[in-house]
Amino acid sequence: MMDTSFAALDDTALQKGKAWLARAKVRPTKQRSSLAALLVGDGENRHVTAEGLFLAAKSSGEAVSLATVYNTLRAFCDAGLMNEITVDATRSYFDTCTEDHPHYFWEDSQELTDAPAGEVAFSRLPDPPQGSEIARVDVVIRLRRK
Amino acid sequence: MMDTSFAALDDTALQKGKAWLARAKVRPTKQRSSLAALLVGDGENRHVTAEGLFLAAKSSGEAVSLATVYNTLRAFCDAGLMNEITVDATRSYFDTCTEDHPHYFWEDSQELTDAPAGEVAFSRLPDPPQGSEIARVDVVIRLRRK
DNA sequence: CTATGTGCAAATCTTTTGCAGGCTA
DNA sequence: TAGCCTGCAAAAGATTTGCACATAG
Numbered sequence: 001m002m003d004t005s006f007a008a009l010d011d012t013a014l015q016k017g018k019a020w021l022a023r024a025k026v027r028p029t030k031q032r033s034s035l036a037a038l039l040v041g042d043g044e045n046r047h048v049t050a051e052g053l054f055l056a057a058k059s060s061g062e063a064v065s066l067a068t069v070y071n072t073l074r075a076f077c078d079a080g081l082m083n084e085i086t087v088d089a090t091r092s093y094f095d096t097c098t099e100d101h102p103h104y105f106w107e108d109s110q111e112l113t114d115a116p117a118g119e120v121a122f123s124r125l126p127d128p129p130q131g132s133e134i135a136r137v138d139v140v141i142r143l144r145r146k
Numbered sequence: 147m148m149d150t151s152f153a154a155l156d157d158t159a160l161q162k163g164k165a166w167l168a169r170a171k172v173r174p175t176k177q178r179s180s181l182a183a184l185l186v187g188d189g190e191n192r193h194v195t196a197e198g199l200f201l202a203a204k205s206s207g208e209a210v211s212l213a214t215v216y217n218t219l220r221a222f223c224d225a226g227l228m229n230e231i232t233v234d235a236t237r238s239y240f241d242t243c244t245e246d247h248p249h250y251f252w253e254d255s256q257e258l259t260d261a262p263a264g265e266v267a268f269s270r271l272p273d274p275p276q277g278s279e280i281a282r283v284d285v286v287i288r289l290r291r292k
Numbered sequence: 293c294t295a296t297g298t299g300c301a302a303a304t305c306t307t308t309t310g311c312a313g314g315c316t317a
Numbered sequence: 318t319a320g321c322c323t324g325c326a327a328a329a330g331a332t333t334t335g336c337a338c339a340t341a342g
Binding site: 084086087088089091092104106107115116118120124125126128129131132133134135136137138139140141142143144145146 | 230232233234235237238250252253261262264265266270271272274275277278279280281282283284285286287288289290291292
């Protein structure tokens with residue numbers, strides 16, 4: 001249910017986190033820097049729920065309130081640093097990769113991961129109905145344990 | 147936000163609704179028959195939210211409680227009569243078409259509709275990771291007014 | 293008649309918000 | 318210093334559940 005593999009919260013990770021915030025002109029408060037470090041401190045893409053990130057912060061020793069985690073994830077999305085992915089009607093997932101790419105959703109563990117790059121392609125896409133344009137195409141490959 | 151075009155609740159629609167329930171061996175109570183008539187009474191596919199169906203029932207004169215609408219939609223899904231579609235983290239949508247097909251999601255009106263049949267095709271799909279199989283591939287084309 | 297469904301209200305769960313105090317630029 | 322940020326608790330929505338009553342087969 002939660003992504004347990006977060007970046008370690010060391011100085012290197014903190015620097016990377018702060019650089020990430022600076023790139024989007026997001027003010028680096030203590031809480032935001034910690035969360036950023038957990039998210040991008042090791043250069044990996046992450047798919048998190050608010051609850052998962054909250055628990056990760058807590059167990060890494062950084063006390064951040066759940067409300068702040070929500071507000072911060074929202075702020076990161078508004079700043080273009082993350083994307084919200086809709087795969088489950090009851091929970092929001094946030095992705096540190098902001099490009100439009102396909103996902104695997106593991107129905108057993110409720111985990112969200114990237115589908116292998118370049119392995120999904122459309123051969124046909126409809127023209128958008130008149131007066132509209134395609135904002136994004138979400139592809140979620142739902143996996144079930146066999 | 148809600149689908150306002152529901153089938154009229156006349157005798158023909160009721161018969162169709164009851165037949166639909168019978169096909170899946172779902173007990174045709176008064177409320178279920180009414181909701182089924184609204185959903186499939188005219189043979190069209192429908193994409194509804196619980197709230198939307200609840201309001202449609204109410205304005206067609208059939209008093210059904212919101213809790214029952216939720217329970218009923220859940221029951222229809224369990225019986226294989228409908229599918230839940232995840233497009234919005236805050237609301238659940240239900241589709242009377244149970245085949246795996248792509249959708250348009252109109253971001254302005256929050257409406258969900260079918261994308262034109264046959265207009266979406268994959269040229270490549272990844273092999274499912276070992277030990278897993280693909281349960282479904284959700285494709286949601288998000289549209290924005292231009 | 294018996295199992296199942298219904299309605300209401302209350303509970304639950306996720307996410308947002310108001311406000312007083314804290315911290316960054 | 319001024320304005321944005323944080324934390325807490327409370328609010329807000331969507332959905333589910335407990336329980337007494339109703340009803341289909």
